Amino acid sequence: MASKKHALFASILAASACASCFDAPAAFADDYSDLLDVLRAKGSLTQHEYDTLLAKHLHHSASPSQRSGPARAIRTSSTPSLSGAQHATPHVTHAIHGGYEDGIRFDPGAEDSASMRAQQAADRAEASARSAQEAMLSTQNALNSNSIVRVAKYVPGKGLTFKAGPVDINLSGFINGFYTYNSPAGGRPVAGGVSTGSSGFDSSAVRNGLLPAGFILKLSTTQSGIDMSAVVGMYPGINNAKNGAFNANTGGSPVGLGTAGIDLRQVYVTFGNKDVGTFKVGRDLAIFGSDAILNDATLLSVGSTGSNAAPGNTSLGRIGVGYVYADWIPQISYVSPTIHGFQGSVGVFQPLDEFNFAGQGLSAESTQHSSPMVQGKGTYDFKIGGVQTRIWASFLVQHQQALTSSLLTEEGSGRRGAMAEAGEIGAKLTYRGFQGVAYYYRGSGLGTTGLFFDGIAANGRKRASEGYYVQAMYNFTKKFKLVGSYGVSNLYQAPGESDSLLVRRNQSEVGAAYYSLTDWLNLVAEFAHTESAAHNSNRNSDNSGSAGVILLF
Template sequence: MALTKPLVFSSLLVATVCLPLTLSTKAHADDYSDLLDILRAKGSLTQREYNTLLSKHIHRTSTPTPQRATSSAPHATRTASTASTHHTLGQGTHSIQSAYEDGIQFDPGAEGDAGTRAQLAADRAEASARSAQQALLSTQNMMNSSSVVRVAKYVPGKGLTFKAGPVDINFSGFINGFYTYNSPAGGRPVAGGVSTGSSGFDSSSVRNGLLPAGFLLKLSTTQSGIDMSAVLGMYPGVNNAKNGAFNANTGGSPVGLGTAGIDLRQVYVTFGTKEVGTFKVGRDLAIFGSDAILNDATLLSVGSTGSNAAPGNTSLGRIGVGYVYADWIPQISYVSPTIHGFQGSVGIFQPLDEFNYAGENLSAGSTQHSSPMVQGKGTYDFKIGGVQTRIWASFLVQHHQGLTSTTIAESQHRSAMAEAGEIGAKITYRGFQGVAYYYRGSGLGTTGLFFDGVAANGRKRSSEGYYVQAMYNLTKKLKVVGSYGVSNLYQAPGETDSILVRRNQSEVGAVYYSLTDWLNLVGEFAHTESAAHNGNHNSDNSGSAGVILLF
């Protein structure tokens, strides 16, 4: 704007100077002098510009203008004395012949100087515009430089993403905490059961839910047309850790001077393209059972408590009471592109041991594996009207070698092939969401992968389970959930009745309120029952209230 005004006024003055003198010289001189005075008073003209323009005006108006001869000859011409008429503006008086302050010297210049100055001003404006454009391009180049770190637009629940040159750095996570009161309803012990009903004592705890805390770091980039990423996920709990078979997930140790456990569940790389698919190498959630747990509403609450008097890193949620835990397993896996809603995945995984979870010499174990575990899954997503639907089916196969028990020696080279399959569906319509899931296995076991899957006599046990869940958003912030689930473990051929778990089941009702984009309030009630093959039975009730923050 500071550059535009002088250019406009200069052009105006040039145009005024060049107008034909059709009016009387006296009137033109007064109007032009008035205009110069006004422009100088407003600061639009410097003193030198004012002097130069006024000098030109004096020179032009003092030159006689030829006129046609008329009968009034004495009045045909205007002399320089006429041009010396005084002009007054405010308190300032200018004589055309001495219109400048004492001591001021100036060069009236040629008549074309005003036009030259206008051209120079235009050139300066153009140069300034070029300079501004170059500065903008320089700034853009600097922002795209690998030495500049930018922040991508934040999306609630998706973490913070920083762009360092060609690398995206995403940091996300969650933290939760619950007060849980568990009241055993009594009963007799069940080996491998998930209910605390036979403990005989009420318990209070401040603990994690099915999720511990989680802090995930992901680095992503594209090189030579290949999309790749590196992921590290740490999952610490709030309760004291206790050494045991399940490491950080073993029941806790509520003793002074304890420390929380850190569960490094994720460390993997991915690479691939949209056309080829994505490969994964490292430790991450397995394929079989993953949709079951990721769609479980108790993932954001507590569900079945497990050990509440000495809580570990997590509760059970619906693990063992509707599905077998997918687990975090070293793997080399592949996920295909999505084609018309279909997508497939398959992988080889670190083989896991058959594990005598129930104790009491009820199950066989194994430690020898000549081949990897294999898992695969297919999913189909589609929408009919306003109903969004996902259907999935998955399988698992692993060969167990070197089975041992109180009746099987390792030298006998007994083996068993564990096999399992699952199917599930999830539908979403407006504020409603429903999930239905079913699994069946041979040698799969219950609760955890290959927990009590093979009997002490070396024969495989069959197992199955399911859960159904309904969720409804009463408002944008408030939703209610109800779910029911069962896990059954059947006896192997040749077994006799024992305290081995036959059935775990639970009913869960919960309310979730989104206080903010990050913070959710949770209230929940859960009833859990366990039954053994010999008729033993127990149950418990628990109430939980807490918060979970996701960022």
């Protein structure tokens, strides 16, 4: 059947060609059109075959003027059926340019090539789309490969995070520098005081503030459902280092050929998850006093200068004039999950020596520790109306053994010990552009300024201490804010002590302005007044002005 149809199709084409070659009259052309109509009606031709043959016939049989002119109308004729009966077959307009059916534009003699070109274009487009999709999938697979290092979206203040397979590598830090002018207001020396008032000389310094520089590398990943991280924090200063009891935090040495100190404060690992909490092993900021210093606005400025003529790695900020320094201590600690705003933490820490900071034999010392220091804290975060509130409270205990001093040696009490204890409470409130902090601590054997500095008298009795600070901050715009704070640290005499040069009270008032020039760079201007008073009549004070920048990334 197919071969017969093809033969018929070929003969019709030949007839059409022959008619055009011999310049057949118009009547023959009409008969040919009628033949095509009959074959289409009988189903011998498909619609596409019919359109092609009719178009070729009209193209070859039309005169030049007819080809360029309007389409001619073909009459309606009667076509005999196979049974011999006559029936009407309607003829529609056979147009050279428009095809023979209304609404169909027809390009005579070009349909096969146009369809082929369209099909080829479609095939190329499909192949191109398939190739693009394969390339995209290949790129996605490559990006998800453990061998590709990607960069996470940058968030100001959160550092740079690189993703190497299942490991997040975060690098964050800060750098600061200030010009500080310190002017002593005079007075007499106070043992253990933080004011420079009795030095008698003004001093200028280009120095770090309460923060040195800091570069913190953190690697984080999850394995077997356990979130873990490794952290190394390096805190170099810009001033010359000087060897001493406080290492990089010892007063500096402004002498030629000096070099800055490298302070590796942080070296620790954490592991756990949100369900069981997080454990920490290594060296990091301790628990007791940590909220006090982290909420202190002078963390980003200078505060009390300490030794400004020979600056060390850091200034004092509000250390010793509102709280005792938390310090960076080797520890094994645990932080619980947060449940309805509550969170707890506890840890065992490397025990620290009782230290005679005031000198002159005023305080006992201890270097023997059979038990660790223990610290713990509870926090509660909640919101009332538009006021975001955080309340915290913590404790510290450590047994100081085998206390020594010139007085204890004379008394033959070299094995005397004491249990140092301390507690603190604080609150932070944030409402729109306002932020307020209130903090209080009290200790027995805790000492002042640093942990266990002058906490036990030369007679082996514990000294009580307490302190507080209040701070208010207001953001006038997103970039500009003002801060004011006042703080006090008191150290009381132990039973049996008489009045002496030992510090009784350190206090300071600080006012500062901060302007965020960019997401990274902050401009700072500050004024601080610091006073120290002894248990006898000695006292002194100083004033300092500082201006500089701190960059955080």
